[in-house]
Amino acid sequence: MNAPAIPMTFKCRAHDAVHDAQLRRNFRGAMDFLMAKRAAQFPDGDELERLRSFGNAVRARALSKLPELLERLETNLTRNGVKVHWAETVDEANAIVHDIVRAHEARQVIKGKSMVSEEMEMNHYLEGHGVDCLESDMGEFIVQLGNEKPSHIIMPAIHLNAGQVASLFHDKLEVDYTEDVDRLIQIGRETLRRKFYEADIGVSGVNFAVAETGSLLLVENEGNGRMSTTVPPVHIAVTGIEKVVENLRDVVPLLSLLTRSATGQPITTYVNVISGPRKAEELDGPQEVHLVLLDNGRSQAFADSELRQTLNCIRCGACMNHCPVYTRIGGHAYGTVYPGPIGKIITPHMLGLEATKDLPSASSLCGACGEVCPVKIPIPAILRRLREENVRAPDDEPRHMRGQGSKYSRAEGLAWKGWRLLNTSPRLYRLFNLAATRLSALTPPKLGPWTEHHSAPKAAPRSLHELAREHLGED
Amino acid sequence: MSAKERILAKLGRSLAGTTPIADDYDQALVTTPWTYAPEQRIPRLRELLEAVHGETHLTTTDGWPARVVDALSARGIDELLISPDTPHGQQFAAHIAAIGKSVRLKSYDRPVEAWKDELFFGTPASLTGTLGGISATGSLILWPTTAEPRLMSLVPPLHIALLKASEVYDNLYSVLQAQSWAEGLPTNALLVSGPSKTADIQQTLAYGAHGPKELIVLILEDA
Numbered sequence: 001m002n003a004p005a006i007p008m009t010f011k012c013r014a015h016d017a018v019h020d021a022q023l024r025r026n027f028r029g030a031m032d033f034l035m036a037k038r039a040a041q042f043p044d045g046d047e048l049e050r051l052r053s054f055g056n057a058v059r060a061r062a063l064s065k066l067p068e069l070l071e072r073l074e075t076n077l078t079r080n081g082v083k084v085h086w087a088e089t090v091d092e093a094n095a096i097v098h099d100i101v102r103a104h105e106a107r108q109v110i111k112g113k114s115m116v117s118e119e120m121e122m123n124h125y126l127e128g129h130g131v132d133c134l135e136s137d138m139g140e141f142i143v144q145l146g147n148e149k150p151s152h153i154i155m156p157a158i159h160l161n162a163g164q165v166a167s168l169f170h171d172k173l174e175v176d177y178t179e180d181v182d183r184l185i186q187i188g189r190e191t192l193r194r195k196f197y198e199a200d201i202g203v204s205g206v207n208f209a210v211a212e213t214g215s216l217l218l219v220e221n222e223g224n225g226r227m228s229t230t231v232p233p234v235h236i237a238v239t240g241i242e243k244v245v246e247n248l249r250d251v252v253p254l255l256s257l258l259t260r261s262a263t264g265q266p267i268t269t270y271v272n273v274i275s276g277p278r279k280a281e282e283l284d285g286p287q288e289v290h291l292v293l294l295d296n297g298r299s300q301a302f303a304d305s306e307l308r309q310t311l312n313c314i315r316c317g318a319c320m321n322h323c324p325v326y327t328r329i330g331g332h333a334y335g336t337v338y339p340g341p342i343g344k345i346i347t348p349h350m351l352g353l354e355a356t357k358d359l360p361s362a363s364s365l366c367g368a369c370g371e372v373c374p375v376k377i378p379i380p381a382i383l384r385r386l387r388e389e390n391v392r393a394p395d396d397e398p399r400h401m402r403g404q405g406s407k408y409s410r411a412e413g414l415a416w417k418g419w420r421l422l423n424t425s426p427r428l429y430r431l432f433n434l435a436a437t438r439l440s441a442l443t444p445p446k447l448g449p450w451t452e453h454h455s456a457p458k459a460a461p462r463s464l465h466e467l468a469r470e471h472l473g474e475d
Numbered sequence: 476m477s478a479k480e481r482i483l484a485k486l487g488r489s490l491a492g493t494t495p496i497a498d499d500y501d502q503a504l505v506t507t508p509w510t511y512a513p514e515q516r517i518p519r520l521r522e523l524l525e526a527v528h529g530e531t532h533l534t535t536t537d538g539w540p541a542r543v544v545d546a547l548s549a550r551g552i553d554e555l556l557i558s559p560d561t562p563h564g565q566q567f568a569a570h571i572a573a574i575g576k577s578v579r580l581k582s583y584d585r586p587v588e589a590w591k592d593e594l595f596f597g598t599p600a601s602l603t604g605t606l607g608g609i610s611a612t613g614s615l616i617l618w619p620t621t622a623e624p625r626l627m628s629l630v631p632p633l634h635i636a637l638l639k640a641s642e643v644y645d646n647l648y649s650v651l652q653a654q655s656w657a658e659g660l661p662t663n664a665l666l667v668s669g670p671s672k673t674a675d676i677q678q679t680l681a682y683g684a685h686g687p688k689e690l691i692v693l694i695l696e697d698a
Contacts, residue, residue, distance in 0.1 A: 026677075033678045047508055054504050057496070065495040067486045074479075086479035138684060139675035155675060162677045185673060185681040192685065197595050213660050223629055223671035223686025230625045230663070231587075241482060246498070248657045252505045252648045263674070266523065267612035270686070271666035278662065283624040284587040285662055295482050303489040 010358040013333040023159060027330050030158045034321040037264025038372070055257045056376040058250045059312040066302070069211040069244045070293065076214025080276035082289045090120040093294045097122060097203070097236055100290055101131055104234055106200035110192075112220070112228035113137040114205030115153055115315060116238045116294055118337045119350065122203070134199075136192050136224040138185060145172050151331030153338060154262050154317040159330050192224070202228035202286065206239035207314070208254060209291070212247040214275060216291065219259060221269040229274055235286040237274075241293050242302075242311035254314055257374035262316040297349035297402075304400050306385055310345050312375040317342075319369035319379060325362055334359065341369035345382045353390055353403030360386035433463045502648060509611035509646035516610040516643045517694060523613025527669030528682050530691045539693045540570035543602060543635055546691055547578060554579035556594075556601035556631055560622040563604055563637055583627050594626065600633035607642030608692075609650060614668040615692065616650060618661045625663050634687040636667070639698040 017023055042048040062069055074084045087093035097120075101109065109131055111117060123133040123144070135144040139156035143149065146168050150156030157165065162179045170177040175187050204225055208217040216237050218225045229235045245251060259265045278285035301307045320326040320340025331339035336347045336356070344359040360383050369379040386401075391412070394405030422428050440459040447456050476484070511519055521531040534542050547555060558564040559582045571578050587594060603623045606616040615636055619625040628634050644650045647666075651657065656664070671686030682688060 030678055044508070050504055054501060057499070061496040061498060064490070064493065067483045067490070068495075070483065070486075086477065086482055088478045088481060092478055136685065137675070138673045142675065155678075157675055158678075160677070162679065165676050181676045181679040182681045184676055185684060189683065189685060193595065196685070197591065212657055215660055221671065222673045222675075222684035224684070226625075226629050226665075227685050230629065241486075247500075248660075249500065249502075249648065249651055252646075252651070255647070256505070267614055267666065267668050269527070269667065269669050269671055271614075273660060273664040274662070275660040275664070276662045281621050282662060283583060283585065283621060284626045285624075293482075295478075295485075299482060299485040299489070302486055308489075 010333065010335060010362060013335060014329045014362070017329040017333040022161075023330050024328065026159055026161055027327050030152075030155070031321050031327045034155075034264065034317075038261055038318060038321070039264075041260035041264045041266065051253055051257060052374055052376050054253045055314075055374050056312060058245065058253060059314070059375045060309075062245050062250070063242065063302070063308060063311055065246070066241070066244070069246055070241060072211040073209055073214065073244050076211065077216075077291060078214075080214045082214065082216075082276055082291055085290060085292045086295075087292055088295045090294070090296055093120050093238065093292050093296075094122060094125040096290075096292050097238070098126070098129055100234065100236055100288075101126065101129075101201060104200060106234070107131060108195070108199045109133045109201045109203055110195055110199035110228050110232060111135050111137075111140070112202070112204035112218070112225040113140055113156075114203060114238055115150075115337060116205055116240055117203060118150065119294070119296055120238065122238075133203075134192075134195050136196065136222075136228055137220075138188050138222060138224075141188055141192065142168065145169075149332065149337075151339065152317060152320065153315055153342075159332065196224075196227045196231045199228075199232045201234045201236060202230075202232035203236050203238065204229050206237050206243055206291070207258065208251050209239060209244045210248050210251065211244055215248070216274045217251060217255075218272040218274070219255065219268040219270065220272070221263075221265075223270060226270055226272050229272065230285055233286055234288045234290070235274075235277075236290045236292065238292045238294060240298055240311075241295055242298055242313075254375075258314050258316050261318040261372070261374040297351075300400075300402065301346070301349045307345075307349075307382065307400065309377050310342075310349070310382060312377050313342055313346065314375055315342075316374055318372045318374065322368040322372045324364060324366060324368070334362075341379045341383075342377075345377075345379060345386065348386055348389075348401060348403070353386070353401050353406040355403070357390055357403070357406040360390060430465075433465065437461055437463050437466075505648045506646055509648075511610050511645055516645065517640060517696075519610045520608050520613050520643055521692075521694070523610075524669060524690075524692060527613070527672065528689075529613070529669045530689065531694060532691070533694050533696050535697045536695050539637060539695060540567050542693055543567060544570075544574070544576055544578065546633075546635060547600060550600075550633065552599045552633065553577060554581060554599060555635075556581045556583060556598050556627060558582060558603070558622040558627075559584070561604060563602070564622075567602060583624055587624070587626060594630055598631045600635065601627050601631040602635045602637070603628050604637050605639075605642075606654065607644055607650065608638050609644055609647055609666070611646040612666075612668055614647075614666040616654075617665040617667055619663050619665070620661070628665070628667065629686050632683070632688045633691070634670075634689070635691045635693065638692055638694050640694055640696045641698060 085096045126133040142157040151159040166179045206216045277289045301310045326340040348356045389401045390407040436459040670690040671684040673684040
């Protein structure tokens with residue numbers, strides 16, 4: 001899919017997605033599968049609730065001393081021989097990566113899965129500088145081959161079925177058409193093994209950065225994460241500043257919550273703990289390890305104690321798997337790196353509310369995301385909060401968000417003030433009721449977007465209050 | 476100001492007047508549900524490993540080399556990457572010499588750069604030790620060393636791992652404590668729970684993604 005010539009709004013994309021029967025089937029099947037897998041991993045509801053509270057406490061504790069932990073992390077990583085870089089923006093982060101690439105005259109970069117590198121659009125950036133940047137996670141590889149973006153943070157190619165992948169491989173890799181998934185994976189394996197072998201630099205994300213030991217912990221099933229962080233002579237890890245935890249033991253509950261919530265596994269095939277580059281006597285591993293710590297709007301969320309909880313996220317994807325909106329429109333409709341409920345509450349900090357103003361309202365507030373979140377982020381409450389920030393007057397102080405008031409309208413503000421007056425003054429309310437019931441014939445037949453899919457509301461001839469009074473014999 | 480100073484200043488300002496949350500780590504929550512009777516530890520570990528296509532065998536300190544030979548010949552493999560600097564590597568080399576079987580032994584005795592091509596495209600199987608196992612999740616613990624480097628358990632399509640029964644722990648928390656991980660980690664520490672896999676195409680599980688296609692765990696019951 002190439003970038004559309006005219007930027008489509010969220011509503012256009014969602015409209016198209018909802019009418020794409022194949023996409024709907026692919027997502028429905030995938031979400032049902034992931035929800036069932038997760039549920040099977042948490043047979044004991046009490047254990048789950050206690051563990052979620054524990055996960056929340058571990059994350060909240062880390063955030064409550066974040067500056068100190070980041071400094072401790074840097075000190076310990078530096079002691080271990082890892083070079084730490086800091087970036088406020090994605091441009092700064094890309095420039096840091098590019099400097100490392102240039103210093104090594106690297107031509108080929110192989111990437112393990114990293115959502116932060118998606119935030120940075122690192123592939124695009126490096127390609128613009130003549131550097132090949134190849135995805136090695138099977139899902140990411142498929143998505144890159146199709147010139148698409150990931151549609152899910154854990155399963156990037158979830159919007160495609162085996163037949164679609166078969167066609168893609170047949171067209172792009174010039175292999176015989178096969179829908180046999182084992183064969184397709186072997187084709188991917190053979191193609192990418194050569195690339196691991198050749199790559200000058202490996203890039204990865206980080207699941208948990210441990211301040212206590214100066215370690216980067218990565219979870220994965222495929223082995224591409226281990227390949228990317230072990231085979232090339234240079235490893236660059238990129239991560240958000242919120243990913244740090246205080247102690248190694250803090251990883252224990254988070255790891256259990258992460259793998260069980262994400263893919264319904266007791267553990268992933270590999271848990272990879274990296275604490276430095278190759279030592280003099282060692283025979284493999286990168287000679288250099290770098291960590292890029294990226295802010296990109298996270299410090300804005302951090303500044304407000306309610307919004308800060310957004311940064312508890314351990315990127316399991318359970319919120320999207322359980323979201324009725326995500327299931328129906330898929331990941332691409334959001335138009336953002338992080339789709340689904342977590343995307344709706346983190347992206348406004350990255351891009352500002354102007355560019356993301358439709359996201360907080362793209363929710364039925366059913367609460368499923370908040371109920372399954374393994375670290376208890378109150379996503380529905382934060383969505384409501386962002387809706388407020390969207391409609392606060394742009395110059396209202398204190399200001400919490402870039403793009404505050406992006407949906408602000410004086411007329412709407414006045415209408416709600418009138419509504420409040422009406423509902424807090426009994427006399428006015430009665431008068432309004434009388435007018436609405438007796439003059440119901442005058443109700444306009446079209447009421448904006450509402451009447452696109454619903455009939456216009458019409459008041460009953462007599463209000464419930466009137467009927468109740470009559471019933472009780474009052475006047 | 477550097478990016479680091481600006482980020483830390485912003486975060487610091489946001490925390491002004493707050494106190495850090497105390498560490499009330501509840502270890503019972505991550506141990507009690509994951510504690511097993513000694514006789515259950517190995518059955519559980521095997522069950523979980525086999526559920527993800529790991530192959531497990533109960534054997535002994537003297538019997539395992541024959542199991543390795545069987546596994547290789549069943550697959551038509553005639554060479555194996557071992558470390559001559561470990562007791563198990565030496566034991567296997569002696570076993571091969573004694574039975575006169577033609578298994579070619581290779582050792583990872585030089586930096587990867589010196590033989591990357593052969594490692595990647597001409598090494599079908601490897602044998603490594605482990606630092607133990609974890610019953611709760613069906614995992615092996617590996618701390619790669621100079622004798623058994625990181626890629627030894629990753630690149631060859633078949634990985635055979637030795638696990639001493641006495642080193643099977645209940646859960647990850649007990650491993651971190653018993654092996655004092657926080658006091659000093661190696662360059663790379665790993666938990667390995669099966670052969671490499673992916674469900675990235677239509678949620679269909681396929682084994683042999685980028686790492687080993689097969690994992691055989693030989694459990695030494697008398698060790």
